[in-house]
Amino acid sequence: MSDALIKPALDDSLKKNGKQSNRAKKRNRPIVIPLKPKPKIVKLAPKRPYPTVPTSSNATGPRSKRKEGNNKICVTRRTDLGAYLKRCKHVFVKEGFKELYLAAMGAAIPHAVMLATSLPSTLPYDPREIKTSVTTGSVSVMDELVPVDEDDEGGTQTRTKASIEIIIRIVPGEGMDIDASKSAVQEYDSFSD
Structure with missing residues (x-):
């Protein structure tokens, strides 16, 4: 049903009095127009x-x-x-x-x-x-x-x-500090260049 365009058919009796009879409801089923199937x-x-x-x-x-x-x-x-x-x-x-x-x-x-x-x-x-x-x-x-x-x-x-x-x-040796006055634990970012 999702691959089709549903178009309701209107009866003349619905246009005249605004109400639709049971007979008109049966006649006025939606018209299903098939669409082109998607590949x-x-x-x-x-x-x-x-x-x-x-x-x-x-x-x-x-x-x-x-x-x-x-x-x-x-x-x-x-x-x-x-x-x-x-x-x-x-x-x-x-x-x-x-x-x-x-x-x-x-x-x-x-x-x-x-x-x-x-x-x-x-x-x-x-x-x-x-x-x-x-x-x-x-x-x-x-x-x-x-x-x-x-x-x-x-x-x-x-x-x-x-x-x-x-x-x-x-990269061996790069980023290594030899200075002993600095703390042994340092913050680092492995994503830095």
Whole structure:
């Protein structure tokens, strides 16, 4: 019923005396005019910010053999925060990278921000050595329109989604004070440049 335009039919008897008889009520059922059915929208997979496999690596070989590109992670809501924390810690500690790139879109943005704020406390570095920079933006994504009727033509539509890129760097020795007169406990912001 929501896909139709309902137009009441008026009887002449209603116009004359302002009242409608039972016989007139039966005759004056609403006329339902069907509207064109809306096409089904299929969301296509957006373009990845980083390639899945770097061009210099073997795409069919095991993932454990690849070293290049392991520090670039696309955050989704499907993977738990604990798995991302373990993977990011492995990138810094075991693989020896000094930079980590996180990218997320849409509903995964809060997940990526929580990951970026939780990660410094799990790393074996001084929090003042961890520098984080955040870049926000938007990405155009395509949707495929699948028509309900066979007579109609399908097509595509473009929409924009919010995106975020977070770069976490380990800068040894930066931000460390040698002056012993200052207190050992200082406030810090892991999101400052």
